[in-house]
Amino acid sequence: MLYGAMKVSVGAGLKATFRPWVEGKEHVPAEGPAILASNHLSFSDSFFLPAMLDRRVTFIAKAEYFNSPGVKGRLTAAFFRGVGQLPVDRTGGRGAGEAAIASAIAVLERGELFGIYPEGTRSPDGRLYRGKSGGLARVALATGAPVLPVAMIDTEKIQPPGKVVPKLMRPGIRIGAPLDFSRYQGMEGDRFILRSLTDEVMYAIMRLSGQEYVDVYATVAKRRLAEAAKGGDAADPERE
Template sequence: MIYGAMKFSIGGPLKLAFRPWVEGLENIPAEGPAILASNHLSFSDSFFLPAVLDRKVTFIAKAEYFTTPGIKGRMTAAFFKGVGQLPVDRSGARGAGEAAIKSGIEVIERGELFGIYPEGTRSPDGRLYRGKPGGLARVALATGAPVIPVAMIDTEKIQPPGKVMPKLMRPGIRIGKPLDFGRYSGMEHDRFVLRAVTDEVIYEIMKLSGQEYVDMYATAAKRQIADAAKAEKQAQKDAEKQAQKELEARQALEKERSGS
């Protein structure tokens, strides 16, 4: 009931305003469990994908989405609660991972759709990053549910970082054919198998999205970008400080000459 009302009140206007195009809807089963594994370009991914599906899809959402203050924060929390998104506290990485896996298995066991972002976080630059061999593969192998690769297209262009108002444009969603990993049944604790499953899914997402692939984790890329920005800022400060010293030295020299 709540999901239907929330989908109607938010999903409907979202589709009307942005008119997202969709390919491959026939790959979503009409009933029964499945895992939707998507690339992650924007905060809005978790809005657009549920909006275009007839079935409820449950994502694991970071707890901050449910506790952010302000009007936007309350609206976000209301939407995620209304569509059944599950908050996970990510302050303890290992505990959060286990909680996400447990929640994902519970969703699948209820015969529902479970959505997950294999990269673990949003792409910092629109490229596709290495998948984390944890949640996705373990849920898939523990439950036997098919994995459906999903590519979000251009969602990062709707509201780039620093922009308050979203840009009205048509994002896209491309849904691939289900992947069956039954051949690895019972091997959900084998790290080599987890890596193989994750890499296969990421490869399918790459084919659907057309993104450039980067063989590193997005979290590491974000750290590199943040460190580079910090270093650039520090270099700018040092240059300004050096320029100020040189200016003061010239002024002192000019004062000394005028006094003599």
């Protein structure tokens, strides 16, 4: 009930204010499980995508959003639960990763839609970074759910870092045809298969988004950019 109320109120507000456009909505199944694997440009991605779909989409979110103290913390937690976010402690290393995978599998086994950002974090510069193979691929092979590549377009331009007031503009969403990885069923223990599946999804996202692809992890790119900022030098994430 809370999700439905939040979806109506938040979704209606986003649609009226930003008028996002969507291509490929017909690829989302009317029922049954599916994985929406998206690029990640902005905090708002997890709101725009569910707002534009008829079905519930569940994402994994940082546990900090759910356990902050005070009235503001409780309101924030209620909001994130209301828009279909699941709390996972991402500071706990391998155990946290396993918990996230188990949560994703449970969502799909209920026949629902699960949203995931294979890059693992937001792009620091609008480019598309290497997908992490430990999450998306394992969930896809464990459940047999089809993977729909998704490209968020221009969401990072709505509220760039340092800007308090959002810019009124039309972001976009492109949803690609489902990718079937049944040929890899039972091979989730093979790291080369996990890498191949993930790279295929990232290539599909790149084709949809038109982003430049960088074959390093976004977390590495962020660290290098932060180090360069401290040193006063420009950094290219592709350079060691």
